[in-house]
Amino acid sequence: MAYLTLFFTAFAAATLLPAYSELLLGTLASQGLPLFWLWFWATLGNTLGSVVNGVIGRQVDRFKHKRWFPVSELQLHKARNRFNRYGQWSLLLGWLPIVGDPLTLVGGIMRVPWLNFVILVGIGKGLRYAFVIWVVLEATGFASSAPSP
Template identity: 40%
Template sequence: MSDIVFSDDLTNLLIMFLLSFAAGSVLPLGSEWYVIVLLEKSISALWVVALATLGNTLGGYLTWWLGKAGRAWYDSKRVLSRRGRAAEALFNRYGVWSLLLSWVPIVGDILVVLAGISRTPTALSLILIFTGKLLRYVFLALAWLGVMAG
């Protein structure tokens, strides 16, 4: 952690982790704005992306687990919103690979829940959720760095 200079940086990174965890769960939050705030403060992009990805992946895992635990309820209700039906169609078409889109607002959460409900293998689910979320944060950081470079 040699490139983290101030204790404020540690606090900001902890907030980044917690916010991205919450955003990765079923809570209607976003973490992208805070990534940009931290990059604006010149906090290491590597640390920001790493902690945002880790927190968001763990939040996604919680969502996956909730889906797995709620399978009986889902089977009895089968009531989904329009976005829920769209996510279900996407999951039915692409299966576990749709988890690469787990970062997409609302639909991504539903995809992760559906993966849990369908009892997709834990390790494969985590790898795909992690990959999708990592690519999103890397793209966001690179886009910000590109804009700042002119």
């Protein structure tokens, strides 16, 4: 059940919904659950949540002329220009707070090929969760109490 909760929390955290998967991951890691599986499910959920952002981004051109659409044509143009400056490699930064979720949305708008999108976003998210686990292990002293070879 812990893994499923972590998966869905990480999934929600990658969308524009407010969720904090790092806190849950840190709590579960400090409870001694297998670290690989915690990392795996958090990374998978967060990456798939970013895929949802990419799918939404691919639909933007269908709705950008609607009166209710929340982003102006000028804002879209600026976002496309910024993304073009750094290219699809910027998706490695999809894990960043505040700018990461919109970045994956723009990746969808720019129609980055799905395989590239998933690999780049997955690498960034996986590295972030590995770092969170490492910080928890260091803070709890678990890493230093492990027997050395």
